[in-house]
Amino acid sequence: MPPMLKPLPLETIEISEELPSLQKLGLVDPTVNANTAFPFSGGETHALSRLQSYLWSTRAVEKYKTTRNGLLGSEYSTKFSPWLAFGCISPRRIFFELRKYENERVKNDSTYWVIFELLWRDYFRFIAAKYGKCLFYSGGIKKIRYKWEEDMAKFRKWADGQTGVPFVDANMRELLETGWMSNRGRQNVASFLTKDLKLDWRLGAEWFEYLLVDYDVCSNYGNWNYSAGIGNDPREDRKFNMIKQAMDYDSDGSFARIWVPELSSIHGGKIHVPWTLRHGELGSIKLGVDYPNPMIVAQEWGRHFDKTKSSSWTAPSRNKQKGIDFYFKSNTSSGR
Numbered sequence: 001m002p003p004m005l006k007p008l009p010l011e012t013i014e015i016s017e018e019l020p021s022l023q024k025l026g027l028v029d030p031t032v033n034a035n036t037a038f039p040f041s042g043g044e045t046h047a048l049s050r051l052q053s054y055l056w057s058t059r060a061v062e063k064y065k066t067t068r069n070g071l072l073g074s075e076y077s078t079k080f081s082p083w084l085a086f087g088c089i090s091p092r093r094i095f096f097e098l099r100k101y102e103n104e105r106v107k108n109d110s111t112y113w114v115i116f117e118l119l120w121r122d123y124f125r126f127i128a129a130k131y132g133k134c135l136f137y138s139g140g141i142k143k144i145r146y147k148w149e150e151d152m153a154k155f156r157k158w159a160d161g162q163t164g165v166p167f168v169d170a171n172m173r174e175l176l177e178t179g180w181m182s183n184r185g186r187q188n189v190a191s192f193l194t195k196d197l198k199l200d201w202r203l204g205a206e207w208f209e210y211l212l213v214d215y216d217v218c219s220n221y222g223n224w225n226y227s228a229g230i231g232n233d234p235r236e237d238r239k240f241n242m243i244k245q246a247m248d249y250d251s252d253g254s255f256a257r258i259w260v261p262e263l264s265s266i267h268g269g270k271i272h273v274p275w276t277l278r279h280g281e282l283g284s285i286k287l288g289v290d291y292p293n294p295m296i297v298a299q300e301w302g303r304h305f306d307k308t309k310s311s312s313w314t315a316p317s318r319n320k321q322k323g324i325d326f327y328f329k330s331n332t333s334s335g336r
Contacts, residue, residue: 047083081214124222140230148200164294167246170259179213190227191240201228
């Protein structure tokens, strides 16, 4: 790092001595949603502060593997991605801090998984370098011929969180309101768009590009290739079951209840399947009026409806595989 920076060019100083405020530009200060999972600010100082906090202060990194699929709050995952996307902090800086932590505090599956996520990020950069513009084609890097639908009315319902499927809608509304969505949410809404609605994956990729505070071209389009089945995935028919996923990761409905408040009076996991409930269970809620009827009800969802009615049902333990096996071994994909 240089001891000091060279002075600004003289003509720059003469043009303006201070940056214009948002008000001078005719804009208003942005408001932060109270329920955002990313209540942080940009810049290197805040990035380093988060690194210090997540590792050394709270030791949250030691539980990352068990919390990384969370949906609520700021501590279930590292939240490093926005700062990485803007270059406020480098993956190398995070990597060496993690190695230091492993040497001085704890080295476990959780610290391994954080490093693996950094490698996963690098992997998509190599994929982009290798395949170039194929990353953006309809058939993706596999160059698969597939006739995607381009029904913009369906797309708008997905984008606005009005699909009638609460787990999907909750995630999409969180994105719309905060610019953030969990990794678990991203995988599910991408699967719903491409595998259930059969819509062109690029509609979803561009919507994410438009809204995500951590948007990164390689990671975004690489992950959408993966989700749409046109990227590096050994299982071509990978499809997420929205009800199973909802009950695995939001079994009590607390996440859905925050972002789909029109259904907040529905207790427990029943909130994820309002179309299956009796009039008494819906109370004053009128489907099709207060909340839309589902755009689609996939046949395989029915196997998990009973879980939403059970107060004693608990989510199964998470996958114990190493990261590389979890993502690329085809025999780990069943039961999604």
